[in-house]
Amino acid sequence: MAPFLEKAKVKHKEEIFPGLYIFKLDSEIIASYSQPGQFVEADPGESFFLRRPFSIQEAEDGLEILVKVVGRGTAELVKNETEWNILGPLGRGFDFQNLNGALLIGGGVGVAPLKFLYKRMTRRQYFRQPHLGLDKAVEQASFWGDERTRIRFVIGAKTKSEIPIAETDYIRQKVIVSTDDGSEGFRGTVVDMLKAQSKLWEDNPKIYACGPAPMLKALYEFMLEKGLDGQFSLENRMACGMGVCQGCAIPMKNGYKLVCKDGPVFDFKDLDERTWMI
Amino acid sequence: MNKLEVKIGSLTLKNPVMTASGTFGYGDEYISLLDISKLGAIVTKTLTMEPRAGNPAPRIWELPYGMLNSIGLANIGVHRFISEKLPILRDYEATVIANIASADVAGYTEVIKILENEKGISAYELNVSCPNVEKEGMAFGADVETLLEVTRRCREAADKCLIVKLTPNVYDIGSLAQAAVEGGADALTVANTVLGMAVDIESRKPRIPSALAGYSGPGIKPVNLAKLYQVRKAVDVPLIGCGGIMNYRDALEYMITGAAAVQIGSGTYKNPRLAVEVIDDMERYLNEKGIDDIDNLIGTMK
Numbered sequence: 001m002a003p004f005l006e007k008a009k010v011k012h013k014e015e016i017f018p019g020l021y022i023f024k025l026d027s028e029i030i031a032s033y034s035q036p037g038q039f040v041e042a043d044p045g046e047s048f049f050l051r052r053p054f055s056i057q058e059a060e061d062g063l064e065i066l067v068k069v070v071g072r073g074t075a076e077l078v079k080n081e082t083e084w085n086i087l088g089p090l091g092r093g094f095d096f097q098n099l100n101g102a103l104l105i106g107g108g109v110g111v112a113p114l115k116f117l118y119k120r121m122t123r124r125q126y127f128r129q130p131h132l133g134l135d136k137a138v139e140q141a142s143f144w145g146d147e148r149t150r151i152r153f154v155i156g157a158k159t160k161s162e163i164p165i166a167e168t169d170y171i172r173q174k175v176i177v178s179t180d181d182g183s184e185g186f187r188g189t190v191v192d193m194l195k196a197q198s199k200l201w202e203d204n205p206k207i208y209a210c211g212p213a214p215m216l217k218a219l220y221e222f223m224l225e226k227g228l229d230g231q232f233s234l235e236n237r238m239a240c241g242m243g244v245c246q247g248c249a250i251p252m253k254n255g256y257k258l259v260c261k262d263g264p265v266f267d268f269k270d271l272d273e274r275t276w277m278i
Numbered sequence: 279m280n281k282l283e284v285k286i287g288s289l290t291l292k293n294p295v296m297t298a299s300g301t302f303g304y305g306d307e308y309i310s311l312l313d314i315s316k317l318g319a320i321v322t323k324t325l326t327m328e329p330r331a332g333n334p335a336p337r338i339w340e341l342p343y344g345m346l347n348s349i350g351l352a353n354i355g356v357h358r359f360i361s362e363k364l365p366i367l368r369d370y371e372a373t374v375i376a377n378i379a380s381a382d383v384a385g386y387t388e389v390i391k392i393l394e395n396e397k398g399i400s401a402y403e404l405n406v407s408c409p410n411v412e413k414e415g416m417a418f419g420a421d422v423e424t425l426l427e428v429t430r431r432c433r434e435a436a437d438k439c440l441i442v443k444l445t446p447n448v449y450d451i452g453s454l455a456q457a458a459v460e461g462g463a464d465a466l467t468v469a470n471t472v473l474g475m476a477v478d479i480e481s482r483k484p485r486i487p488s489a490l491a492g493y494s495g496p497g498i499k500p501v502n503l504a505k506l507y508q509v510r511k512a513v514d515v516p517l518i519g520c521g522g523i524m525n526y527r528d529a530l531e532y533m534i535t536g537a538a539a540v541q542i543g544s545g546t547y548k549n550p551r552l553a554v555e556v557i558d559d560m561e562r563y564l565n566e567k568g569i570d571d572i573d574n575l576i577g578t579m580k
């Protein structure tokens with residue numbers, strides 16, 4: 001029964017590009033309960049009144065978190081190389097049972113929860129195909145899936161140097177990339193790419209998306225137009241992170257929902273025009 | 279003997295540390311994080327007769343010494359509280375104080391009548407910081423006549439211990455405290471959030487859509503502590519200090535000033551275990567100082 005509080009030692013810290021960090025935290029209990037789409041709340045330290053929410057990017061060997069420095073709290077957190085005070089796992093994650101094709105769409109740091117989802121999805125695929133032989137399958141198809149499973153991963157970034165996954169990884173794993181300036185992959189936003197490349201979604205995959213609000217709004221409108229379905233992971237400012245304060249409510253089709261407890265993952269059909277107004 | 283035991287009117291609490299309304303949900307949310315039976319009491323989120331969806335988003339804004347909120351009393355309503363939450367709280371042997379509110383005077387007593395026969399509720403706390411529709415939206419707790427009226431009506435309806443939670447957003451809090459006591463309050467909580475506001479200089483919009491919001495956290499401790507001091511001089515009933523408590527030292531400031539108990543509010547968001555830590559630290563403090571009963575500390579300011 002979650003959530004839990006943990007003092008998690010920093011095992012590894014890496015700056016992927018200026019202002020974007022990967023942290024590997026030595027978590028036992030939170031990691032073991034984490035599901036893709038869930039998040040943790042980290043305490044930036046004494047001079048901050050509230051915690052900061054971060055998606056879980058990986059929970060296999062401790063917890064992996066992707067942190068983009070956007071303000072004082074994140075700037076303080078990335079300086080902490082000893083022990084993080086974290087609360088989690090929090091929120092409702094993605095549903096990925098009975099998949100018949102999936103298209104994962106991540107913008108910027110929105111890639112984090114999708115990376116975890118992709119890994120779990122393709123691990124499930126592996127277990128469904130025991131004839132593939134364990135180690136080899138994990139190593140080759142790895143967590144990035146392949147065409148047979150019809151699980152595809154699309155990520156959008158401003159420019160090549162800001163792709164939040166190591167280059168060796170996204171090339172090896174056949175992640176489909178779009179950059180606003182065309183410095184890598186498709187030139188334009190991920191939604192521009194979907195418009196240009198209908199083969200990505202023609203077979204009606206379930207769409208899983210996380211990213212900045214303007215990207216999600218554009219994707220929402222695109223999906224409405226094309227009749228696509230899926231789930232979005234949303235953000236809002238948070239205080240408690242566990243459904244207590246009612247502070248993170250956003251308007252949805254059936255009234256206010258709490259991003260921290262009813263979400264952060266919401267079904268596409270519950271989203272509404274008003275969801276994007278805050 | 280339990281050194282930390284305190285009395286709030288007819289109610290005996292195992293220790294003076296409660297969780298404040300709206301900052302600890304309905305209590306059951308915290309079961310994986312702490313032993314909720316250890317708390318002096320859990321004050322529930324404000325309960326209203328009907329469920330409430332709450333105010334437009336965004337509802338919160340962080341500040342250097344606290345936060346602003348305008349939640350709009352979003353809650354599941356008294357009936358769902360009784361059917362879904364209260365049985366869990368009873369199972370875990372929590373001491374529960376039901377915080378209640380309404381848009382009109384009669385509404386308060388209706389909620390009390392529904393709760394009056396429920397086992398597992400030890401007291402009521404009236405949230406009188408909310409707008410009164412019968413008085414152009416002026417807070418019940420900002421007007422002597424209205425506060426007297428609402429407290430008196432609730433007193434008639436309630437056998438259980440009755441606590442009135444004052445708003446600090448008044449000039450003469452002493453007169454309001456006297457009105458609540460005259461109306462029959464057994465104890466007073468001092469106090470709710472302080473009126474506050476913040477503006478985004480880029481968009482020139484207020485950070486909270488309604489502009490005015492409730493300020494909580496360490497920034498308000500000196501304000502609410504001063505209010506408690508004023509209330510202490512005005513009335514003789516037990517007081518419960520609330521506002522900006524972040525550790526046992528803050529709690530003891532309230533108690534030395536005259537509070538018989540304290541409430542831990544939005545400090546819980548960062549540290550969900552804050553209330554139990556305050557209890558443990560308080561006990562340690564008493565042991566270190568050789569004080570064998572917390573009553574010997576309450577109101578001993580020199």
Ligand SMILES: Cc1cc2nc3c(=O)[nH]c(=O)nc-3n(C[C@H](O)[C@H](O)[C@H](O)COP(=O)(O)OP(=O)(O)OC[C@H]3O[C@@H](n4cnc5c(N)ncnc54)[C@H](O)[C@@H]3O)c2cc1C
Pocket residue numbers: 039052053054055056065066067068069070071072073074075109112113234235236237238264
């Ligand atoms: C469920 C969830 C998952 C998230 N996952 C990640 C993640 O994996 N990696 C990551 O780098 N960031 C993630 N975020 C965003 C991250 O929480 C914020 O960037 C962080 O709280 C900003 O703190 P700050 O003190 O640095 O910024 P502030 O100084 O408080 O604000 C700077 C900017 O950040 C924005 N911001 C502040 N708080 C939040 C918030 N709670 N949510 C969204 N935006 C906010 C503000 O609008 C402002 O533009 C997530 C947010 C949520 C709600």
Ligand SMILES: Cc1cc2nc3c(=O)[nH]c(=O)nc-3n(C[C@H](O)[C@H](O)[C@H](O)COP(=O)(O)O)c2cc1C
Pocket residue numbers: 245247298299300301323324347349351377405443469470471493494495496498520521522523541542543544545
């Ligand atoms: C998000 C939030 C919601 C609150 N909701 C309620 C409420 O429903 N009823 C109430 O009487 N007080 C409510 N309060 C006020 C607190 O109970 C407390 O009086 C106030 O926050 C001051 O204490 P603090 O500084 O320790 O937080 C709320 C406070 C916050 C921050």
Ligand code: FES
Pocket residue numbers: 237238239240241242243244245246247248249258259260261
């Ligand atoms: S952050 Fe408190 S309810 Fe969501």
